[in-house]
Amino acid sequence: MTGPIVRFAPSPTGLLHVGNIRAALFNWLFARRHGGKFVLRLDDTDRQRSKPEYEAAIEQDLTWLGLVWDAKERQSDRLSHYDAARDKLIASGRLYPCYETPEELDFKRKRLQAQGRPPVYDRAALKLDAAARAKLEAEGRTPHWRFKLISEEVRWDDLVRGAQHVDEASQSDPVLVRADGSYLYSFTSVVDDIDMAITHVIRGEDHVTNTGAQIQMFEALGGTVPVFGHLPLLVDAKGAGLSKRTGSLSIGDLRAGGIEALAIDALLARIGTADAVEPVTSLDTLVATVDFARVGRAAARFSEEELAHLSARTLHAMPYADVRARLGADVDETLWLAVRGNLTKLDDAKAWATVVRGSITPVIEDAAFLTEAAAKLPSEPWGETTWKDWTSGLGRKGKALFHPLRLALTAQEKGPEMAKLLPLIGRTKAAARLKGQTA
Ligand code: GLU
Numbered sequence: 001m002t003g004p005i006v007r008f009a010p011s012p013t014g015l016l017h018v019g020n021i022r023a024a025l026f027n028w029l030f031a032r033r034h035g036g037k038f039v040l041r042l043d044d045t046d047r048q049r050s051k052p053e054y055e056a057a058i059e060q061d062l063t064w065l066g067l068v069w070d071a072k073e074r075q076s077d078r079l080s081h082y083d084a085a086r087d088k089l090i091a092s093g094r095l096y097p098c099y100e101t102p103e104e105l106d107f108k109r110k111r112l113q114a115q116g117r118p119p120v121y122d123r124a125a126l127k128l129d130a131a132a133r134a135k136l137e138a139e140g141r142t143p144h145w146r147f148k149l150i151s152e153e154v155r156w157d158d159l160v161r162g163a164q165h166v167d168e169a170s171q172s173d174p175v176l177v178r179a180d181g182s183y184l185y186s187f188t189s190v191v192d193d194i195d196m197a198i199t200h201v202i203r204g205e206d207h208v209t210n211t212g213a214q215i216q217m218f219e220a221l222g223g224t225v226p227v228f229g230h231l232p233l234l235v236d237a238k239g240a241g242l243s244k245r246t247g248s249l250s251i252g253d254l255r256a257g258g259i260e261a262l263a264i265d266a267l268l269a270r271i272g273t274a275d276a277v278e279p280v281t282s283l284d285t286l287v288a289t290v291d292f293a294r295v296g297r298a299a300a301r302f303s304e305e306e307l308a309h310l311s312a313r314t315l316h317a318m319p320y321a322d323v324r325a326r327l328g329a330d331v332d333e334t335l336w337l338a339v340r341g342n343l344t345k346l347d348d349a350k351a352w353a354t355v356v357r358g359s360i361t362p363v364i365e366d367a368a369f370l371t372e373a374a375a376k377l378p379s380e381p382w383g384e385t386t387w388k389d390w391t392s393g394l395g396r397k398g399k400a401l402f403h404p405l406r407l408a409l410t411a412q413e414k415g416p417e418m419a420k421l422l423p424l425i426g427r428t429k430a431a432a433r434l435k436g437q438t439a
Contacts, residue, residue: 002036003031003034003035003036003037004030004031004034004036004037004199004200005031005036005037005039005196005197005198005199005200006027006028006030006031006036006037006038006039006198006199006200006201006202007027007038007039007040007041007192007193007196007198007201008023008024008027008028008038008039008040008041008062008067008069009041009042009043009189009192009203010024010042010043010058011042011043011044011046011049011050011185012042012043012044012050012051012052012054012055012058013046013049013050013051013054014054015054015057015061015250015251015252016057016058016061016062016250016251017249017250017251018234018242018249018251018254018264018268018302019204019233019234019242020204021061021065021251021264021268022204022231022234022268022300023202023203023204023231024062024065024067025065025067025265025268025269025286026202026229026231026269026290026292027200027202028067029269029283029286029287029290030200030202030290030292031070032283032287033287033288033290036199037070037071038067038068038069038070039069039070039071039072039073039196039198040058040059040062040069040071040072040073041072041073041074041075041192041196042055042058042072042073042074042075042076043075043185043188043189044074044075044076045075045076045079045182045183045185045188046182047076047182050076057252060252061251061252061255064251064255064261065251065261065264065265066261066262066265066283067265073192073196075188075192078188078191078192078195081191081192081195082183082187082188082191085187085191085221086145086176086177086183086187088221089147089176089220089221090145092220093148094147094148094220095145095146095147095148095176095177096125096126096145096146096148096173097125097133097143097144097145098125098143098144098145098146098175099125099128099133099136099141099143100124100125101141105121108121108122118170119172120170120171120172121146121172121173123148123173125143125146126148142179142180143179144175144177144178144179145175145176145177146172146173146174146175146176147173147174147175147176147187147213147216147217147220148173149168149169149171149173149174149213149216150168150216151168151169152167152168152169153165153166153167153168154166154168154211154212154215154216156211156215156225156227156228157227158228158229158230159200159202159227159228159229159230159292160229160230160231160232160292160295160297161205161208161230161297164208164211166209166211166212168212168213168216171212171213174186174213176217186210186213186214186217187217189214190214190217190218190221190223191221193218193223193226194218194221194223194224197224198226199226199227200226200227200228200229201226201227201228201229202228202229202231203229203230203231204230204231204233205230205231205232205233206233207230208230211228211230229292231295231300232272232295232296232297232298232299232300233299233300234271234272234299234300234301234302235299235300235301235302236301236302236303237301237303237305239299239301242302249304251264254307258311258344258345258346258347259307259308259311260311260314260315260318260346262279262280262281262282262283262314263279263307263310263311263313263314264307264311265280265283265286266278266279266280266286266310266314267302267306267307267310269286269289269290270286271300271301271302271306272295272296272298272299272300272301273294273295273296273300274294274296275289275294277306277310278310278313279310279313279314279316279317280314281314281317281318281319281322282322308344311344311345312343312344312345315340315343315344315345315346316340316341316343317340318340320333320336320337323336323346323349326346327346327349327350328350330350330353330354330357331349331350331352331353334424335349335352335353335356335357335424336349337420338352338356338416338417338420338421338424339352339415339416339420339421341416342414342415342416352415352416352421355410355411355412355415355421355425356421356424356425357424359438359439360410360411360433360438360439361411361438362407362408362409362411362433362434362436362437362438362439363407363408363411364404364407364408364436365403365404365407365408366404367436369394369396369404370404370405370408370434370435370436371434371435372394373390373394373405373434374430374431374434374435376390376393376394377390377427377430377431377434378390379427380426380427382422382423382426382427383423384419384420384423385419386419386422386423387418387419387422387423388419390422391405402418405418405434406418408433408434408436409421409422409425409430409433409434
């Protein structure tokens with residue numbers, strides 16, 4: 001058996017944010033776990049709103065998050081396939097032309113609602129004969145096209161939500177082709193899913209309502225109905241829908257704010273599941289544990305604070321080999337291992353490189369004590385025990401001992417363990433800083 005084929009299908013009409021990345025991530029993890037294929041499909045049939053810069057940003061974000069795709073498709077390259085599928089549905093009587101204006105449709109809806117009935121389209125256009133249609137077209141009306149739903153209960157076994165059913169008798173026949181000839185996403189998506197042999201459609205819960213009609217479209221076009229999985233939406237820490245600010249927090253913003261890609265992956269893979277949110281050192285850990293049976297039905301709680309915290313913890317465990325390229329020549333492995341446990345952001349490591357290798361102006365709190373301490377600095381070579389050996393002979397304890405030393409040696413109130421920093425700073429710089437000299 002071959003592995004699953006899945007797709008992430010963003011519309012390049014804006015920047016990716018945490019909500020849509022969650023769908024991308026689950027698709028990618030699922031494909032990797034089961035030896036399948038992950039397709040990036042750009043749903044760019046909305047020519048007005050789709051922009052090349054958004055497409056580029058989507059690719060940059062996915063690459064940064066490690067969610068590399070095995071194939072890329074663009075809906076705008078596939079228009080002839082949609083035309084063919086449209087013609088097939090027209091020929092089989094499942095797509096029919098409608099001539100109502102938006103105002104007429106609105107009027108019909110309001111009348112039904114006033115009668116306390118569901119605002120379902122009455123299929124008036126289905127009763128038009130060729131002569132009536134020709135007359136409307138002669139009046140200058142161009143049709144939009146509706147998919148004729150079969151009045152039945154559509155059922156599917158959702159990967160996340162379990163057994164689902166929707167009564168299509170209570171739904172309006174959906175418009176698949178607009179009056180200007182352009183296609184609705186729900187239709188092009190099905191044509192693509194058939195042509196690309198998509199086996200699993202994993203997406204946000206906001207698409208559950210499309211699924212019944214889409215299953216009928218798969219069947220009407222002679223395609224294989226994929227397995228569906230609808231992920232619950234993200235909510236904020238109070239359980240409310242993501243606020244405008246958090247909800248629109250783009251992946252690019254998070255990257256610019258120094259958040260680690262792996263932390264975003266780890267958080268989005270685990271919030272709202274039965275597994276604990278914890279830092280990982282590689283995506284492999286998430287691949288090995290992805291399981292739709294462990295995704296809860298309730299909305300997943302996203303918190304920016306939790307993400308920032310996880311990002312810091314991700315750095316604390318990060319092997320040097322994984323950050324070397326991003327750190328530059330100033331931070332070698334010894335320095336990395338000395339400082340990583342104290343970092344909030346990767347760039348902070350560069351500031352510590354300056355403290356250790358560069359020049360700083362010390363902060364002098366207790367000059368007499370520091371001069372005395374400078375005189376007692378042991379001779380080199382220095383190692384892991386130097387700090388303890390030196391400070392245990394200075395006649396002070398606790399904060400009174402450590403605070404002035406740290407301030408003088410690093411010019412910082414807080415930071416990585418001095419035992420690790422001191423040998424990296426070295427005797428010459430240490431002696432000068434303790435005497436108040438910039439070194
Ligand atoms: N372009 C749709 C969206 O961004 C895709 C939905 C789907 O995955 O079927 O919401």
